[in-house]
Amino acid sequence: MKYIDEFQDPELARRLLDEIRATVTRPWALMEVCGGQTHSIIRHGLDQLLPDEVELIHGPGCPVCVTPLEVIDKALEIASRPDVIFCSFGDMLRVPGTGRDLFQVRGEGGDVRVVYSPLDALRIAQQNPDREVVFFGIGFETTAPPNAMTVHQARRHGVKNFSMLVSHVRVPPAIEAIMSSPSCRVQGFLAAGHVCSVMGMGEYPELAERFRVPIVVTGFEPLDILEGVRRTVAQLERGEHTVDNAYARAVRPEGNPAARAMLEDVFEVTDRAWRGIGVIPDSGWRLSPKYRDHDAEHRFSVEGIRTEEPAECRSGEVLQGLLKPHECAAFGTLCTPRTPLGATMVSSEGACAAYYLYRRLDVPAATAREASPVV
Structure with missing residues (x-):
């Protein structure tokens, strides 16, 4: 298959669903690790079409959602400074910090700009040599290479007024943290294909073997x-636990060597806090000493900002797969995309946002299962 329409074919979907029904003999709980996959699942009703024995649990796969509150507050502090042009992707502007967000900072006079690439921010820095330009660099392994390349280019071309506020996170340590939790119910993982297209699959076999869970790289x-x-499901039914590549059209076992080399040059592995989850060892990247002059956290001396998550927001439980969004008492009432309590409601890849946009909770299960899987 070569075209997107073919990957949304209802007849082919029915055949796959029939195969799953014919294979499954007992309950299994699977976790998708990507917010984009979560939105696809909820938008197309895949979780409702699957047999009752297969439960899909939504994991911490949204980079906006897992960016900790203290990093948002650091961004707000930097963006409020009169000498700063603060650049970010648009999905970060509505993410609530302590009391406000980047939209409010812009409304108060802060120079906050939406860009579509970190290189746009670097270009702004070159055009405004008398201003400090900061790019908000967040994301999983997918967005890390272009951010690394931008910092590399800034150093190479001597753009001294450019820096990056970095909050990059890594998937394999998150899987390890989830499986190590006493409350974990996950028995198999759908790994994020775009992450593996960059990093390859080398870190997953040890996790699959240690926790005895199949990990299938998926689009x-x-x-x-x-x-x-x-x-x-086929692996689980056979009692197997291996790494399988179901996204071979985009993922090679070794990933993208050039991107990985750039990451190794610009970043170094560090412990990283995940919003609603806490600190996961070796789960993030920060700029290496070679590029520390471009570290906004260091340049603006905001390392000391510490915060506490609001108690009324249960997004941490959602991100760990312990709670479905509609099971939160604030869902759709106190917490909506216009008045979000947490990032999972405002992010374009957040599970709460997916349920708010697509889930029709009053649809009887039988009706939902008869519906086409493609909207």
Whole structure:
């Protein structure tokens, strides 16, 4: 198959669903680790179409959602300074910090700009040599290479007024943290295909063996996800726990060597706090000493900012797969995309936002299962 429409074909989806039903003999709980996959699952109703024995648990796969409150507050502090042009992707502007967000900072006079690439921010720095330009660099392994390349270019071309506030996180340590939790119910993982297209699959076999869980690298279209579920369920039913690549059209076992080399040059592995979860050892990146002059956290002396998550927001439980969004008492009432309590409601890849946009909770299960899997 070569075209997107083919990966949304209802007839092919029915065949995959029939195969899953014919294979499964007992309950299994699978976690998708990507917010994009979560939105695809909820938008197309895949979780409702699967047999009752297969439960999909939504994991911490949204980079906006897992950015900790203290990093948001650091961004707000830097963006409020009169000498700073603060650049960010648009999905970060509505994420609540302590009492306000970047939209409010902009409304108060802060120079906060939406960009579509970190290189746009570097260009702004070159055009405004008398201002400090900061780019908000967040994300998983997918967005890390272009951010690393931008810092590399800033150093190479001597753009001294450019810096980056870094909050990058890594997937394998998150899987390890989830599986190590006493409350974990996950029996298999759908790994994020775009992450593996960068980093490859080398870190997953040890996790699959240690925790005895199958890990299937999966894409983002409905048929990608159903094929990932089919392969995962088949392994579980056979008592196997290996790493399987169901996204071979985009993922090579070794990943992207050039991107990985850039990451190794610019970043170094560090412990990282995840919003609503806490600190996970070796789960993030920070700028290496070679590039420390471009570290906004260091340049603006905001390392000491510490915060506490609001008690009324249960997004941490959602991110750990312990709670479905609609099971939160604030969902759709106190917490909406216009008045979010947490990032999972405002992010374009957040599980709460997906449920708010697509889930029709009053649809009877039988009706939902008869519906087409493609909207």
